[in-house]
Amino acid sequence: MSENVLVDNSNCAAIFDFDGTLLYSLHVWDDIDEKSFAKRGIKVPDDFADSTATMTPREVADYVIARFGFTDSPEDLMQEWNDMANEAYSNQLLLRKGAKIYVDYLHKTGAKLVLMTTLSKSLCEASLKRTELWQYFDLMIFGEDLQSDGKNSPQTYLDLSNRIGVKPEYCTVFEDSAIALKSARLAGMKTCGVADLDNSDLNPEFNNCCTVFCDFDFAPKVLCKKLSENQN
Structure with a gap:
């Protein structure tokens, strides 16, 4: 200029x-979703990322419980995801x-x-x-x-x-x-x-x-x- x-x-x-x-x-949340779903013997559906793109963590937790029948509480799910993501966000992502x-x-x-x-x-x-x-x-x-x-x-x-x-x-x-x-x-x-x-x-x-x-x-x-x- x-x-x-x-x-x-x-x-x-x-x-x-x-x-x-x-x-x-890129791919951080895809990896977290795959690990979280795999623990419960479920494959992440192709539409999951788009369906949850603008949801808050609480909304995502409520959504997966309702759609996939997770038996966890929303709070436990959010904590699980937060723990998995914390290292990446604190020290790795650019x-x-x-x-x-x-x-x-x-x-x-x-x-x-x-x-x-x-x-x-x-x-x-x-x-x-x-x-x-x-x-x-x-x-x-x-x-x-x-x-x-x-x-x-x-x-x-x-x-x-x-x-x-x-x-x-x-x-x-x-x-x-x-x-x-x-x-x-x-x-x-x-x-x-x-x-x-x-x-x-x-x-x-x-x-x-x-x-x-x-x-x-x-x-x-x-x-x-x-x-x-x-x-x-």
Whole structure:
């Protein structure tokens, strides 16, 4: 970008998912699901990941108990999954390429930054602090903070818009979930899909995004304002 161009992202908001979007957590939950189901002699169905993509941990626990007849309590299931995931989130998983530089850039250009994830705070906190992203966000919403419809509902995004004082048309949502992308789009927000571009099975909803990328080197520099020439 030219040194003679000033980018001003003030009055705009960037709403980031964490798991699979900022954090490269490919296959972690697939592995956890396989191990958890295998303990109970059940094969993970092909539709499981898509069916639970926008659910909170409690909703996933309730779902598997109802659908597959697990005899565990929701609390025991969530603890089992949390224990399996804790090592990866605390010490192993890395940010997507360019993620920290991009978040820092948006912060410096005046954007309001929001993290909204279905993951629990206990899992996110260690990763956010280890990767030094924690400091950038004006608001963080974790799985236990989301209402029952969560990212499945455009109203969740409209409520968030009202909460942060930024109109929907000035909000940009970064997500790897097609369901969440659709909800944000129906709320009137700009959407950016984060995906592995060699994935031929991308949901058609990604076609409605303003852009789709696999690393943040290709994320938009301007969220909702035009570039203006620097007069200095």
